[in-house]
């Protein structure tokens with residue numbers, strides 16, 4: 284079982300892209316983020332026999348990018364509804380990672396053994412279910428009916444994205460279009476919801492702010508898939524080559540296979556840790572990782588350009604651009 288920590292103080296320090304945003308924003312952002320953090324802890328402390336695992340998962344780290352996006356899209360007048368939405372999106376995110384680690388049989392996340400690895404499949408599945416339900420409890424307690432609808436629709440899309448990933452597993456014929464559809468559902472959608480919820484929490488029309496979130500979510504996933512190949516695990520907190528080992532075909536592999544016939548003919552089912560590490564090196568040698576990084580940066584530029592129509596104040600825009608840049612300038 285994960286060790287229960289002693290609150291936010293036991294979390295790893297936040298990475299530079301996140302602190303750049305909090306340092307640039309006025310005092311309102313760190314104040315609201317502290318409320319999100321306290322609300323997360325209060326929410327998971329009610330998890331009964333799973334509290335230790337839940338608090339351990341919360342304190343294992345995480346960049347809190349999604350709640351920060353909620354708050355940034357709400358702006359300086361972000362209030363209790365934005366804080367509740369921030370808590371809810373982070374809980375859904377945590378739930379999805381705990382479940383994802385069960386499906387991936389992943390050993391490490393955020394530099395620590397996953398709940399799956401330390402406490403087993405049953406406990407990790409139950410914990411993901413609990414965290415997921417708690418997200419809705421938080422929203423319902425605030426009477427945020429529209430937010431419940433948005434988070435519920437988002438959760439359906441997360442599950443659809445995960446299902447697509449499983450359906451496409453080990454398929455070396457997977458197309459870029461299939462890959463991007465999956466990424467949009469499993470990652471873009473929750474970033475989009477974070478932005479929509481933030482904007483709606485202050486009575487604003489979501490408009491193009493959802494597309495901003497969706498695009499940076501896609502960029503986030505592209506970079507995640509690069510980091511899975513490039514590592515290093517000391518910085519990413521995850522084992523290198525996990526995607527290859529569980530048969531997940533990602534853009535770096537799709538592109539690399541166009542240049543390296545050995546990769547094109549790869550039988551992903553035959554890989555073990557050693558051969559997966561060798562595949563990571565081969566993928567890197569084709570230059571595919573640079574191509575994927577460039578595609579991620581292009582999504583970020585598109586997202587930032589889309590802010591022209593989003594009706595955000597200049598100060599708010601600066602913060603949104605900073606967090607967008609942080610998505611592609613990170614190692615974890």
Ligand code: FPP
Nearest residue numbers: 378379380382383415438441442445469470
């Ligand atoms: C991590 O991505 C996983 C996701 C973005 C989504 C996982 C979704 C589910 C398991 C569906 C169930 C969802 C709910 C709402 C409980 P990744 O596997 O690409 O990244 P990783 O390298 O961090 O594992």
Ligand code: MG
Nearest residue numbers: 383384387389
């Ligand atoms: Mg995974």
